[in-house]
Amino acid sequence: MACPMACPMASPIACPTALTLALLILCAEAEGFASCHAPTLQTKVFKYRIWDMNQKSLYLRNDQLVAGHLQGANAALEEKVFWVPNRSFEHARLPVIMGIQNGTRCLASPAAPQPTLRLEAANITELPRAGEASAPFTFFRSYKDGLWRFESAANPGWFLCTSARAHEPLGLSRHPDATHVLDFYFQLC
Structure with a gap:
């Protein structure tokens, strides 16, 4: 019954x-x-393609997520980003948890004076259930003029970024400048 x-x-x-x-x-x-x-609350996982405003795609190299120009056969290396909304945070800020490899490795940025970005083995559908403890995995999305920014929930004022140079690891930065690109294209696959 x-x-x-x-x-x-x-x-x-x-x-x-x-x-x-x-x-x-x-x-x-x-x-x-x-x-x-x-x-239990079901969390739909979305699959997106993300690349920076300089047309650098994300791929995995030496267990780090890096951004570079991928052409020809190398285009197959591009990692798709899987994301879920995180209902533990204010909905108006568009909180998401992002990961790669079908959401089994998630972007994380634990609170720190000089925050860093890393990949952690985690189940993307379980993390939103952790409430406030999911802050290191949560990013607030903002949109302007066709481009997205992703601010760390655990490190307010720090944004996901790529290096202005190709084939460098993703990181976090406070402001866009000559060495850091904070703006991304974010497209449903």
Whole structure:
């Protein structure tokens, strides 16, 4: 027997408490007196292509995510970015958790005076359930003139960046300058 999760009536006020209690008891009996659990929140994983405003794509080299110009056969090296919304943070700031390799390795930036960016083995669909503890994996998206920026939730004011030079690791920077590119294109695959 399936566990009834919601009152079939339109209004919760119209749903009698006795009826709800009876349904819960029936559910417990049907499940061998096990408690009736609501389904867990499902998190849809999105797959995107991300590249910086200088047309450098992301790829993995020596276990680091780097940005470079990939052409010809090397274009197959490009890593797609998998992301999920993180509902533990203010929705208006567009919080996301990003990873590569089907979301099994996530971008992380633990709080620090001089923050760094690294890849950590993690399940992208489980991280949003960690609440505030998911801050090192969370980035706030902002959009302007067709370009996106990704601000670290654990390190406010620090943004995902590429180097102005090709084939350098992704990192974090406070401001765009001659050596750091903070603006990205972000396109659904």
